[in-house]
Amino acid sequence: MLEIFLKGGPIMWPLLLTSIVALGVVLDRLWFIFQERRRRQPEVVGAILRHLESGRTAEAAKAGAGSTDFVARTLTYALTHHESSLSQAVLRAASLELQRFSRGLPVLDTVITLAPLLGLLGTVTGMIHSFGLLGNTELGAPTAITGGIAQALIATAFGLGIAITALLPFNYLNARQEEARHEIEDATTQLELLLVKCSGGACALRNLDPVKA
DSSP states (O other), X not given: OHHHHHHTOTTHHHHXXXXXXXXXXXXHHHHHHHHHHHTOOHHHHHHHHHHHHTTOHHHHHHHHTTOOOHHHHHHHHHHHSOSSOHHHHHHHHXXXXXXXXXXXHHHHHHHHHHHHHHHHHHHHHHHHHHXXXXXXXXXXXXXXXXXXXXXXXXXXXXXXXXXXXHHHHHHHHHHHHHHHHHHHHHHHHHHHHHTEEEETTEEEETTSOOOOO
16 A cells, blocks of 8 residues: 555645545544534423423523533523524524534535545646656657556545545535534524514514514
8 A cells, every 4th residue: 555655646645634634524523423412411402492481581591501402502592692682692502503513524625625636636747747758769668658647547546535535424514514503493493482472463572572473
């Protein structure tokens, strides 16, 4: 493997760096997803919503205080920072949590795009060098040319391999981010609905933003 790597030319070192970066991001994000699943507390989310259904806003905020569940934290933040606008508090709380899920994904996306381009660059420069031997009239020149082209293609193979390998966890992590987004949206929608009190066909959010029925 080391011999093949060295035959790929100087561009193999940037490819090696991108693979290390991708591996580091993937391991970090997978560990993050594992930890978030361990920290889930659906019973706390249920307690918050039950308190809200009974009109006990203070108890709902207290039930979610110190929770390790990202949905419960979102609801608690919205309940404790709604003085000026409930919708803005909900959006900010959701944004803070989703930022944690998206951390590192832009880097992984860049690696997936960059690795094949680096491999192609290595192949092109290797072929330029190989075709430069056409002016050589020695008997071994054709063999040197074909061998040089074969070596040049190693860079493209490595670049594609890195991109394909990184694409699978990238899609998995994106799916987990979307899953978290849907859970937060569902919980915050219930939060807003439970805080709405309707009477006589008119709905108003007590001490919060007016909400259309």
